[in-house]
Amino acid sequence: MRIEVTLLSEPPRTFELDGRMGWAMTQLSMAGVQGVATIDRPAPRWSAYVHRLRERGIQIDTEMEPHHGPYPGQHARYRLACDVQIKALGAEVAQ
Template sequence: MSANDVVELHVSIDGGSERKFVGRYAWTLFELIHADEKGCTPIEQPAPRWSHYVFVLRQKGVVIETITEKHAGAYAGTHARYVLHGTVEIRKVVRAGEKRRAA
C-alpha cells in the first residue's frame, strides 16, 4: 500500500445522506468514480478481489454495471469491466499517509 492509496471515502449517492466506505471498498469506489463511463477492470487497476468489492458496494446501494470483455494473450479468456452508474459526490477522501499521521 502506498501513502497515496485511498483508505476512507465519504460520499453522497444520488443526493442522499453522506456515507462512509473504508479500506478496499473506499479504494474501489474511488477508482470507479474517477474512471467515469470508461469503467474499471482488474487488468487495468489490479486488486485481489474486485468482484467481491463490487458485490459489497452493490449491497450498500451503489449501482455498478458489469460488462464482460474478451482478452487475448497466453491466458486468453474474459474479464469484467465495472461501470459506476448514478451520481456519487465525493465529500471527503482520506489517504493512507494521512491516516498514519493521525494515528
C-alpha cells in the same frame, strides 16, 4: 483511506467507506464512463468489492470483455451507474 460517499439520488444518501471499499469506490468514480477493467487495474477481490458496494445501494454495471494473449479469456469491466460525490476524510484520495 476513509471517504464520504453521497449518492445523488432522490433523496440523497450519505455514508462512509474505508480501506479497500473506499479505494474501490474511488477507483470507480475516477474511471467515469470508461469504467474499471480488472485486467488493467488488478486488485485481489474486485468482484467482492463490487458486491459489497452494491449491498450499500450503489448501482454498478458489469460488462464482460474478451482478452487475448497467451491466456485468452474474459475479464470484467465495472462502471458506476449512478451519480456520486466523494469527499476524502482525513487524508487525500490516492489514485
